């Protein structure tokens with residue numbers, strides 16, 4: 474880790490999460506839109522390539538494409554192809570899975586390593602309530618197809634909501650285990666980018682107690698170093714990872730990611746919009762690599778743990 478650029482809190486920057494669009498084909502009730510504010514801007518595949526090229530010079534190893542819904546972009550395969558030509562260790566997409574069956578093979582051929590697919594329930598009525606449309610079967614087919622075309626690991630992101638889907642965790646685990654997929658349990662978060670924080674507060678499900686139960690039944694537990702110290706529970710041949718960031722100082726202390734907004738701004742933290750740094754404007758003006766590296770370093774300098782011990 475010695476060659477990595479570090480922020481003022483000694484956290485290395487290993488992963489870049491690029492929001493390639495603000496657009497989405499559904500409207501999940503809890504959505505934090507990856508922390509974005511409303512905007513219709515999008516970067517071209519070449520601009521995304523340029524950002525990744527500079528990030529690689531700074532030691533970034535992993536790229537994640539997110540949004541909005543990244544698969545609503547008709548040129549998503551071209552984006553992956555261009556990013557892949559830079560030879561990163563890992564390229565992944567987080568998607569709602571609706572167009573995944575259609576694109577999975579082409580994405581793998583273009584160099585995509587893996588996907589995280591958002592699916593909170595196996596109940597069609599609950600799915601419709603959360604997402605707004607009846608597309609559950611499409612998402613399930615997308616998950617299965619991703620495994621078939623060789624993406625690995627495939628993860629299912631389940632945002633756990635009290636009295637909506639918290640009673641479904643073990644059913645979801647059976648489904649993911651059956652298909653060789655990791656189940657990722659996510660604590661619902663509030664942010665200024667959510668449409669309805671009252672909902673997120675009302676249905677907030679604290680994962681602590683459930684993690685204690687997982688610890689009791691797990692055959693093995695691992696901690697993901699440099700990945701927010703998240704815990705992975707290995708149970709009966711399956712795997713559950715837990716993402717619970719709220720009030721978690723250890724999670725932020727081990728945060729190694731930087732974000733890019735759809736309009737090409739460096740975003741130092743998912744939960745803040747007051748310290749963004751423009752990057753795309755300089756790329757469009759033909760800035761030198763040295764200048765672009767300086768801008769990246771400014772963004773990295775703005776990184777600060779959202780939850781800190783003294784908060």
Ligand SMILES: Nc1nc2c(ncn2[C@@H]2O[C@H](COP(=O)(O)OP(=O)(O)OP(=O)(O)O)[C@@H](O)[C@H]2O)c(=O)[nH]1
Nearest residue numbers: 537539567589628630657659662716718728730743
């Ligand atoms: N607070 C906070 N939450 C995050 C952060 N990264 C991910 N999350 C939460 O975890 C969810 C899942 O993230 P994904 O985009 O699927 O990726 P990931 O699980 O973080 O990454 P991998 O483990 O590499 O697959 C996000 O939607 C957030 O709710 C982060 O940096 N800060």
Ligand SMILES: C[S@@+](CC[C@H](N)C(=O)[O-])C[C@H]1O[C@@H](n2cnc3c(N)ncnc32)[C@H](O)[C@@H]1O
Nearest residue numbers: 504505507540541542567568569591630661662
């Ligand atoms: C904002 S979405 C963008 C990518 C894609 N549209 C999708 O749904 O996977 C990224 C992830 O954030 C999760 N997410 C959205 N709003 C959230 C919230 N308020 N709290 C926790 N996770 C949330 C989603 O479930 C999804 O797994």
Ligand code: SF4
Nearest residue numbers: 497500501504541569
């Ligand atoms: S969570 Fe993903 S799929 Fe759902 S509204 Fe947000 S961006 Fe769209």
Ligand code: SF4
Nearest residue numbers: 725728742743778779
């Ligand atoms: S500092 Fe904390 S809240 Fe901000 S992006 Fe990192 S882990 Fe998430």
